[in-house]
Each structure stands twice: as structure tokens, then as C-alpha cells.
Amino acid sequence: MDLSALPPELMLMVTSYLTHPDLKLFSQTSKFCRSICLPALFHGVYIDTTTPAAFAPGGSLYHVRSHVKHISLDAAQRISFAGCTQEVERTVDYLRVCAEGLQLFPNLGSLLVIARSLEGKYLDVKELKGIQKQLIWALFSTISRGRVDAKGGIGKGALDGVEELEFTFIDEGGDYEEETGKEILEWGVECLSEENKRFLQLGEAGVRDGVPIQFPRGLRVREAQLNFFTMAKFPCPDYFFNPFWTLQGSTETLTKLALCGEFGTQNEITAAIGPGGGTAEKPVLFALPQAVTFPNVRELFVTRQYMYPVFFAEISWRCPNVALLKVVVTEHDLCHLSLEAVEEIYVALRDMKRLRFFIVPGPNLELEEDLGPQELVAMWERAMEGWVECGMHELEQTIFVMRSMEPDEEGSRIGGVSVEVIREYREMANQVYYRLHFSKIPRMTLDGFSCQE
Numbered sequence: 518m519d520l521s522a523l524p525p526e527l528m529l530m531v532t533s534y535l536t537h538p539d540l541k542l543f544s545q546t547s548k549f550c551r552s553i554c555l556p557a558l559f560h561g562v563y564i565d566t567t568t569p570a571a572f573a574p575g576g577s578l579y580h581v582r583s584h585v586k587h588i589s590l591d592a593a594q595r596i597s598f599a600g601c602t603q604e605v606e607r608t609v610d611y612l613r614v615c616a617e618g619l620q621l622f623p624n625l626g627s628l629l630v631i632a633r634s635l636e637g638k639y640l641d642v643k644e645l646k647g648i649q650k651q652l653i654w655a656l657f658s659t660i661s662r663g664r665v666d667a668k669g670g671i672g673k674g675a676l677d678g679v680e681e682l683e684f685t686f687i688d689e690g691g692d693y694e695e696e697t698g699k700e701i702l703e704w705g706v707e708c709l710s711e712e713n714k715r716f717l718q719l720g721e722a723g724v725r726d727g728v729p730i731q732f733p734r735g736l737r738v739r740e741a742q743l744n745f746f747t748m749a750k751f752p753c754p755d756y757f758f759n760p761f762w763t764l765q766g767s768t769e770t771l772t773k774l775a776l777c778g779e780f781g782t783q784n785e786i787t788a789a790i791g792p793g794g795g796t797a798e799k800p801v802l803f804a805l806p807q808a809v810t811f812p813n814v815r816e817l818f819v820t821r822q823y824m825y826p827v828f829f830a831e832i833s834w835r836c837p838n839v840a841l842l843k844v845v846v847t848e849h850d851l852c853h854l855s856l857e858a859v860e861e862i863y864v865a866l867r868d869m870k871r872l873r874f875f876i877v878p879g880p881n882l883e884l885e886e887d888l889g890p891q892e893l894v895a896m897w898e899r900a901m902e903g904w905v906e907c908g909m910h911e912l913e914q915t916i917f918v919m920r921s922m923e924p925d926e927e928g929s930r931i932g933g934v935s936v937e938v939i940r941e942y943r944e945m946a947n948q949v950y951y952r953l954h955f956s957k958i959p960r961m962t963l964d965g966f967s968c969q970e
Contacts, residue, residue: 528553556584562622563589566611569618586626590615593633593687606709612652613716616659619675627681630656634688648717653686655720657763661736676736680770684760685744738767742775761803764811771811774836775818802831810834816841838871
């Protein structure tokens with residue numbers, strides 16, 4: 518059957534059911550099929566230095582650029598210093614070309630950016646720190662710039678339509694101490710080409726002391742995932758591009774936030790932050806002005822590292838209206854979440870007055886008929902009994918969920934256990950009591966949890 522003979526509406530319906538290999542096959546049959554199939558193939562694009570030429574005017578893919586909805590920019594393998602000016606030039610040039618190429622896509626809806634720390638091999642550490650922040654800042658500044666239209670006016674930038682952002686920063690520098698016995702390489706911005714110098718200049722505002730943090734305009738995302746992995750003891754050093762800055766323009770639009778990270782033990786973090794950290798007066802996680810909050814965030818996903826009380830205290834007042842809070846950890850991670858830490862976290866939870874579901878992964882919960890709790894459930898039960906004694910009025914409607922991490926005998930994951938605080942009025946004593954109700958949750962119900970109120 519000649520599919521190209523079908524009406525366009527029916528053709529679109531047919532191709533919507535085709536798999537990726539089928540689309541590639543049909544895209545080679547006729548010009549009409551290519552006009553339908555190619556856009557479906559290019560909804561997502563991995564951008565590198567060769568991509569802009571293909572999607573630019575006159576390029577082979579120019580006619581499908583308006584169909585691109587998602588772009589992935591992986592600069593993790595390119596950002597590296599090998600102790601030579603040529604490597605520096607290639608690093609800056611790669612980010613510049615990719616950033617300028619992102620402006621070719623008018624209907625971009627989601628963006629993934631992965632960056633890795635610069636290696637300080639034979640380079641002055643102070644110079645390295647400044648270039649690192651300047652590079653990432655210049656990247657986002659270039660993307661956010663408005664395009665010049667046919668009449669010479671400034672239109673919207675590539676970030677203006679982005680509703681989903683995932684930014685990953687991998688810091689492999691540890692404490693960034695200079696290697697002893699090594700000759701420091703003399704290097705400066707003057708080693709770069711004129712194009713790359715101008716590119717770096719866009720990031721100068723991000724490294725000047727005393728300049729208020731103002732992230733480039735246009736980024737008003739609805740969903741964001743920020744990943745920060747570091748070997749350093751302090752989670753967000755001042756000399757790096759802090760990924761949380763990307764959210765500053767999304768205070769009203771952000772509804773879903775995922776925070777993933779790995780940055781030392783609780784003792785190391787507490788020692789680095791010192792007393793009084795994680796408060797409105799001294800934020801340590803978001804590194805944003807005190808007035809910046811995200812009142813419309815309803816769903817929050819965090820890894821175990823962000824469950825430290827010093828971080829969680831800040832998360833609770835930055836995102837006060839969270840309805841669904843899910844801790845994404847492994848069974849091994851739960852061993853490091855002590856009862857004392859759980860009790861401290863409750864202090865922050867009490868500020869989340871709209872919280873309805875608090876989902877915590879757990880081990881394989883082999884429950885008896887009477888739903889007797891295992892060690893993990895017992896730990897939470899002890900903590901919650903203590904909370905009830907202190908008065909748990911704010912969390913009466915909150916359901917705490919211990920989710921199973923292990924598959925059952927048939928290979929599928931079982932649901933978990935919910936712990937609900939039930940308020941009871943005892944007429945004889947004329948007092949209000951709180952009790953804990955444990956119940957088993959099937960997998961289907963657990964996966965269907967929603968923060969809808």
C-alpha cells in the first residue's frame with residue numbers, strides 16, 4: 518500500500534502508531550512521507566558542534582527544526598583541562614557553538630544540560646574557579662538571548678518556551694588543592710580566539726564580587742531536576758555555577774522539583790556549614806536571596822543527601838506547599854538515616870501544612886497477616902509516637918509510606934506499608950487522642966499516588 522496516497526490527517530494517524538525503526542524506514546520512501554516521519558523522528562535532539570549546521574538555513578534538517586521539542590547538551594566529556602591552551606580553546610569553543618545552536622529551535626520545550634568540573638592540571642586554581650563559573654553562566658546567557666527577527670527586532674530566546682529543565686553538574690575536583698611539585702601553566706583569556714573571548718564575557722556578571730544574582734531572563738520552568746555531585750565537603754561552593762540559580766525566574770511557575778546529589782557525610786556538611794545554617798537568615802542549599810520561594814511546588818523528590826535536617830529545614834520554607842514528598846533512596850541508604858535524624862526532620866515537616874503523602878523507600882517488607890512492622894517500620898513508629906506526644910496536629914492528614922525496594926517471589930515489586938495518624942475524640946475522658954494505623958498498600962495503588970487535593 519502506498520501510504521503517501523493517504524490524506525494527510527489519516528497519514529498522521531498511521532505514523533503515530535509506528536515504532537522508531539518503522540519511522541526511519543518510511544522516511545526514506547518519498548518526500549511526502551519524509552515531511553511526516555522526519556518531524557516525528559526529531560522531537561528529541563542531542564546537540565554537539567555539528568548540529569547547528571544541519572538545522573541552520575540551507576542545512577539538511579532545517580525544515581524539521583520547528584518540530585524539535587527536547588534537546589540534550591552533554592558537555593561532561595568536553596569540559597576538561599589537559600594543561601595546554603589548545604584544550605582550553607576547544608572547551609570554550611564547544612560550549613559556545615552548542616549554545617548558539619540552541620537558538621535555532623523556536624519550539625523548545627525541555628532542556629537537559631550536563632556539565633563537568635574543569636580539571637586543574639597545571640593551572641592556577643583561582644583562574645580555574647573563575648573560568649568554571651564564567652563558562653556555565655555564559656552558556657545559559659547565550660541560550661536566553663532573544664533572537665533577531667527578519668525586521669531586525671529582538672524576539673524571544675530559546676529558553677522562553679522551556680518548561681522542563683534538567684541540569685547536572687559533576688564536580689570531580691575535591692578540595693581543588695594545587696599539586697605540589699608541578700609547574701603552574703601560564704594561561705589567560707588572551708589565549709582564546711576573539712569569538713570565544715566574547716562568549717566568556719557574557720559570563721563576567723556571574724563572577725564579579727558584589728553583583729546581585731540575576732539569572733538570565735526567560736527561564737520560567739514548570740518542572741526541574743537539579744543534580745549536583747561533588748567530592749568537596751561543602752555542597753555548593755561559591756566559586757561554581759550554583760544550579761539552583763537557574764530556578765530564580767521560576768518562583769511562580771515551578772510545580773515539580775527533583776533534587777539529587779552526593780556531597781559528603783552529614784558530619785562533614787555540618788562542620789562545613791557551622792551552627793545556624795539552613796535557615797532563612799543563612800541559606801546554604803539554594804544560595805538564593807531570602808525572599809525567593811516556590812509556593813506552587815506540589816511535588817518534591819529528593820535523594821537521601823537532602824534529607825539532612827540542615828538542608829531539609831531550608832527546603833521546607835522554600836517550598837511550603839508541597840503535597841507529595843518522595844525520598845528516592847536505596848535500601849543501603851536507609852541504614853544511614855538514624856532515628857534522631859528522622860525526629861529532626863519532623864520539625865521541618867511541620868511547616869509543610871499541605872503535605873499529604875510522604876513516601877520513603879524501604880526493604881522488602883514481609884508482613885504477617887496482622888501487618889506487624891519490620892525493623893524499618895518499627896523505627897518510624899517510634900518516631901511518630903514521639904511526634905504524637907508532642908502534638909501532631911499539622912500532619913493529621915499525612916500518610917507516611919514505606920515503599921518496598923525488593924521484588925517479590927514472582928519478580929514484581931510489592932507495594933509497601935502506609936502509616937496514618939488517626940485523630941480520635943474520647944468522650945469519656947473529654948480528650949483528643951492520636952493513634953497510628955498501619956496498612957498494606959498494593960503496588961497499583963502506590964504507583965498511583967497523586968498530589969491532587
